[in-house]
Amino acid sequence: MNEAIAHKMAFGREIVFTFGPYAPVYTKMFHPQTFGLACFGGLVVALPWSVAMWVLFRQSRLWLRMLAIVTVVVMTSHPGNIPNPDAHFFSYVMLAVFALYVLVKERAKTSKLALIVAVLFIPFGLLPIIKGSLLIACVIVTFFSMGILAVGGYATVLLIASLVPFISVMIFWTISGQSLADLPAYLSSMLPIIEGYSSAMSVYGRSFVLELYLLAALATAGVLAFSERRMLRPMTLLVLTLVLVCFLVFKAAFVRHDGHATIAGGFIALMGVITATLVSEKSRYAVLLAALTSWGAVNGTTDHSTPLSMTRHVISVYYNTAAGFITSLTDPALRMAAYKGQMSLLRDDGRIGALDGTSDIYSYNQWALISSGNAWAPRPVPQSYSAYTPDLAYLNRDHLLGPDRPDNLIFEVQPIDGRLPSLEDGASWPAILANYTPEAILPAGLKLLFKGQEKLSTAPIRKISDGMYGLNQLIPIPVAEGPIFVEIGMDRTFAGTLENTLFKTGLVDIQAILMDGSERKFRYIPEMGRSGFVLSPFIDETSDFTLLFGDPTFSAGKRVKSFRIAPREDSSVWYPQISVAFYKLAVKQNPKAIGLAGFNVPLPEAPTRAAHSAKPCAGHVDYVGGVPIANGEFLVNGSFTAKGWLISAPEAGRILDRIDLILQSDNGSRFVIPTKRQKRRDVAIHFQNPTLVDAGFTARADLSALKDDFQLQFTYQLGGETIECSEPKIRIKVR
Numbered sequence: 001m002n003e004a005i006a007h008k009m010a011f012g013r014e015i016v017f018t019f020g021p022y023a024p025v026y027t028k029m030f031h032p033q034t035f036g037l038a039c040f041g042g043l044v045v046a047l048p049w050s051v052a053m054w055v056l057f058r059q060s061r062l063w064l065r066m067l068a069i070v071t072v073v074v075m076t077s078h079p080g081n082i083p084n085p086d087a088h089f090f091s092y093v094m095l096a097v098f099a100l101y102v103l104v105k106e107r108a109k110t111s112k113l114a115l116i117v118a119v120l121f122i123p124f125g126l127l128p129i130i131k132g133s134l135l136i137a138c139v140i141v142t143f144f145s146m147g148i149l150a151v152g153g154y155a156t157v158l159l160i161a162s163l164v165p166f167i168s169v170m171i172f173w174t175i176s177g178q179s180l181a182d183l184p185a186y187l188s189s190m191l192p193i194i195e196g197y198s199s200a201m202s203v204y205g206r207s208f209v210l211e212l213y214l215l216a217a218l219a220t221a222g223v224l225a226f227s228e229r230r231m232l233r234p235m236t237l238l239v240l241t242l243v244l245v246c247f248l249v250f251k252a253a254f255v256r257h258d259g260h261a262t263i264a265g266g267f268i269a270l271m272g273v274i275t276a277t278l279v280s281e282k283s284r285y286a287v288l289l290a291a292l293t294s295w296g297a298v299n300g301t302t303d304h305s306t307p308l309s310m311t312r313h314v315i316s317v318y319y320n321t322a323a324g325f326i327t328s329l330t331d332p333a334l335r336m337a338a339y340k341g342q343m344s345l346l347r348d349d350g351r352i353g354a355l356d357g358t359s360d361i362y363s364y365n366q367w368a369l370i371s372s373g374n375a376w377a378p379r380p381v382p383q384s385y386s387a388y389t390p391d392l393a394y395l396n397r398d399h400l401l402g403p404d405r406p407d408n409l410i411f412e413v414q415p416i417d418g419r420l421p422s423l424e425d426g427a428s429w430p431a432i433l434a435n436y437t438p439e440a441i442l443p444a445g446l447k448l449l450f451k452g453q454e455k456l457s458t459a460p461i462r463k464i465s466d467g468m469y470g471l472n473q474l475i476p477i478p479v480a481e482g483p484i485f486v487e488i489g490m491d492r493t494f495a496g497t498l499e500n501t502l503f504k505t506g507l508v509d510i511q512a513i514l515m516d517g518s519e520r521k522f523r524y525i526p527e528m529g530r531s532g533f534v535l536s537p538f539i540d541e542t543s544d545f546t547l548l549f550g551d552p553t554f555s556a557g558k559r560v561k562s563f564r565i566a567p568r569e570d571s572s573v574w575y576p577q578i579s580v581a582f583y584k585l586a587v588k589q590n591p592k593a594i595g596l597a598g599f600n601v602p603l604p605e606a607p608t609r610a611a612h613s614a615k616p617c618a619g620h621v622d623y624v625g626g627v628p629i630a631n632g633e634f635l636v637n638g639s640f641t642a643k644g645w646l647i648s649a650p651e652a653g654r655i656l657d658r659i660d661l662i663l664q665s666d667n668g669s670r671f672v673i674p675t676k677r678q679k680r681r682d683v684a685i686h687f688q689n690p691t692l693v694d695a696g697f698t699a700r701a702d703l704s705a706l707k708d709d710f711q712l713q714f715t716y717q718l719g720g721e722t723i724e725c726s727e728p729k730i731r732i733k734v735r
Helices: 002-006 023-027 035-057 062-076 086-105 110-125 132-151 155-175 180-200 207-225 232-254 261-276 281-302 307-330 332-350 366-371 390-400 426-435 494-502 526-530 542-547 552-558 592-596 681-686 690-694
Strands: 358-362 408-411 436-442 445-450 461-470 484-489 508-514 519-524 533-536 560-567 577-585 613-615 618-624 633-636 639-647 658-665 670-674 676-678 696-702 709-718 721-725 730-734
Touching: 002 023, 023 035, 035 062, 035 086, 035 110, 035 155, 062 086, 062 261, 062 307, 086 110, 086 132, 086 232, 086 261, 110 132, 110 155, 132 155, 132 180, 132 232, 155 180, 180 390, 180 494, 180 526, 207 232, 207 261, 207 281, 232 261, 261 281, 307 332, 332 366, 358 366, 390 426, 390 526, 426 436, 426 533, 436 592, 445 542, 484 526, 533 560, 542 552, 542 592, 552 639, 618 709, 618 730, 639 709, 658 696, 670 696, 681 690
Parallel strands: 358 408, 613 721, 633 730
Antiparallel strands: 408 445, 436 445, 461 577, 484 533, 484 577, 508 519, 508 560, 618 639, 639 696, 658 670, 658 709, 676 696, 709 721, 709 730
């Protein structure tokens, strides 16, 4: 986000993400060109925060003031090791409306109230352009605050509360260097991001933490609702505001129930302390007990923090803040030197090197490309895992087909949360296959070059068939040479839509059955599947993606025969029928892709490497070319793939230093195919030896230069000795 701001990219048009042009206020990541903006934005939130706290606690008891200070200090210091400022920002919108309510209750002078309201509502124009998901909270609180002012008899101040956020968002947007013409696009771009979040990004955690938060929220709102009879209408509006913001916090914290849970803990703790200043002494302790218990449970289970670890962390945060402030005044060059040093370390880790023209990187390791110093030209949704609705996926696809498309792509298959790998920016794959060509394998991924063609398009795509199928039904894939692209329509029922709006629907799985009978099972995101993805051949890793550019026969071992989609739990939240459209992609072959995908060219066996002896081995070739071993004889059309396992002997049960496959022709010629190690837990379990988990192997080879009949057998190296296995031996016919 810092780089996007520094490059003057248009948010909402060129960059569509959760954050806006004041993102460094949230991330606290230093960048030389956004440091001033971050400090300015932080002050804009901090000063009104202080005003709100003064209004709320100026007449409270000393111990409540101290408790409030401790709560704020710990909350804004990100207890434990999980930085999450959302609790800070969600708390601020409630601080503002609580302070407003207190002033209305005290019948403050109109001029005084107008001034304080103007100050309190200035951040309401800034928060949504720090993080877009805060927009809903700001709108809700502004609306109900206007209601409190209306029933309180402050019509003039009501106008100020409604106009200040509107004016301030335009001022802050302009100060950040963005064009006002792009502001509507930024705000509207948040809708698909917010809409698709619950389904795509959900993660499950311990339910009792969630339940404690809900109980604490209900207790706080309930006690507050019955605390004031004279101010019934303003109090009702205040309680409704609290309930709605608690709901937004609930979604933010527990849809992705990992470190995000700390949002709920810090928020409800501060709400409990504030509520304690407005209720009777008897109710005060019940509210505090519920809120602080919930906070402790969240932090204790999420980041395993303790009072001692939290104290140390708070001291560290404030010490580093003070040290950084002093350094900025006395030796600003030191900060810049630290920044350059960190970028240098990242550049060494990424090892991308110099690239001609502009570049983008898939799926989410933007740090590797940015630190490389190359010209960064990201797609609108710069992290593929966030292109989780059709609108977002098509934005990225269309970027590749437009004039601003990058000259280079660094591509890595890199799914999150156990997702089906080809879902991540899957709608863009046909455009990548049509307009880019594989060039090299880098540590950061496959390097792809733009072909330089004038007319950009997706790969030629032809519909093969479509139809309606049932959930959990085994769906056959039409037989066709080359990649099969699918678009799947899967809809929620009304109950499912309501459940997803209020919280999240359960996870969905996709199970693919390959031609060799093996199965792959991954998490499936229905919204991502709607915009399309490559289903066959099955893409497990970057080398599989690379093969899409090559001869389809080299991907034959990963062809998918059929698949099914099934919810993990309650299927009633989904309509029982799904629509599936199958398309054939025609991709122009690039012979270079075969080598880049790891298909080795077999080399004649060196005389010095000849096996010293032949011994019995324990092993098995499970598949050749994706076909299970049956009669021990196979026809190979150029592409050879095999997987299996091998150990020296059952009684020895030792992991081998190296495994090679040998092709020996009838005339005595021998060719070596190296293998790669693969995990085989089934072998370790069978021999009751956990060290044999690494006994598996895979091999890929390009046999197109060989035209003969061969016998396939094993050799291995152990303790410096090369040994040939006396069996198994399999006949391979290369044509």
